[in-house]
Amino acid sequence: MLASVAQKGLVGLIWVCTWIPLVGVSLAVAQTPATPLALSDEQVTKYARIVLEMEPHRQEAQQRSQATEDPATKDQIRREFIRTATEIITRHGMTVPEYNRITLWIRSEEGKELKQRIEAEILRLQSRDSHRKP
Incomplete structure (x- = not known):
């Protein structure tokens, strides 16, 4: 099934600006949000x-x-890819602008704490999913 991102040695390294794509936004236009992001645990899990x-x-x-x-x-x-990514994002109850805003924030110096929360949640979800597989 879905290979573990952690098993591939990507968590931590992949958060360098190239791993998580901005969907449908030119990087030349994209800017870090001016307002700090405070996400609930539910939003972190969704992302x-x-x-x-x-x-x-x-x-x-x-x-x-x-x-x-x-x-x-x-x-x-x-x-x-943008079409597929947009479908995934909206199926999980997030908008593309929300997703892009979070992505930009976790790439910024100010977003380190949120990035760590998301990384931890990815590992938790992968661990939970790996325990469910026969």
Whole structure:
């Protein structure tokens, strides 16, 4: 099933600006939110679930994109990923702007504490899920 992000040695390293994608936002336009984010435990869990569900799709899109030199194909892969990511985000009850705002915040110096909460929640969810599998 879903391979453990922690097992791949990615937690901690993957939080460097490239792992969690901003959905449908140019990085040139994206800015860290001016207002500090205070998320409830429920919101942290929601975000962690989104990240875990989105990661295999991100990896696949990245591999497909790296396998081609055609700009039109790369653009199509990017659009497909954005569509899939948007579906995942909204299915979990979050909007794309909310998701992007959290992503920008945890990438910022001010977002370290929230990033740690999310990392811990990802590990908790993975641990729980691994114990449920036969």
